[in-house]
Amino acid sequence: MKTPNSNYRKLWIGIGILILLAPLGLIIPELFKAGGAWGEWGADEIKDIAGYVPEGLKRIAELWSAPIPDYAFTGWDKGVKSYIAYIISGLVGVVIVVAVSYALGKLLKKRNNGRAQ
């Protein structure tokens, strides 16, 4: 029987390819002149659409500043630089997601073993 790791290697490569292709998720919407997702606007955009920024919305929206907002880096938000930032963001995100999954998986496993013995 093949070991799980060799079995999944191709799938990890697949995730890597998806990360490299991720800028298509920016480029294709740009080609079709499409904006962000409906109902996911920032305060400025809400002001343009609704004519004002709802009071509570503004307050809660300011609670958290994400370290890499919108998968972009400051000053790298257009053109090729934004695509590079998108790829790096994808990589960073996947590394964190995988680390958290492994940590949680092992934690749950350990607790289960502890109980079983």
Add this chain to the structure above:
Amino acid sequence: MHIPDGYLGPITYGSLWAAIMPIWFYASHQLKKTLKVTQIPLLALSAAFSFVIMMFNIPIPAGTTGHATGATLIAILIGPWAAVIAVSIALVIQAFIFGDGGITAIGANCFNIAFAEVLVGYAIFRLIAGPRSEAADTQGKRFLIGAAVGSYVGINLAALLTAVELGIQTLLHVGQDGRPLYSPFPLKLTIPVIMFEHIVLFGVVEAVVTVMVLIYLRKSHPDLLRRQS
């Protein structure tokens, strides 16, 4: 479909945090019982796939964008409760690190996408593909049809929940000046707009992604599909 911070008032985001907690607890409990060490990489792969597939924004020309979630696909691959955890991990990291979806709205977004979409998508898949014991027939037509219909309905359910949660804000919270305090768009706007997008495009994208990955996996990893589903 990732609700940002500020769109939901405390009643809604609080209720959905309260709802997702026992779901996470139950899902981890299920996972604890069934998870084998060899399956941990699969959990990580699933969470990574969900994270990265959500970066592929698909445009509605001159309109908005949306994306697939992988929720039903992951439920088919690793089981619904493991999928709840995998998709939740992706959503939580998106919120904290990338501001994609709000922190206060994590309960809502996880309830919609990682719970409702996963479980309903999976249930419909099962209904069409046949019970677990018979689903060894991953090569059959029913397997793919079940996956396509399940993932299509699943993402549309998540979209509907999102639309309702956004739309009820104008009913729940109004300032002294009579203006909405949070999401200012009423149900009669949020439901048609969000549902139209998902019924005509993003639901189809979800189904296509789900079926494509399954077609690939049943050739390259038939053992994985047989074992998991």
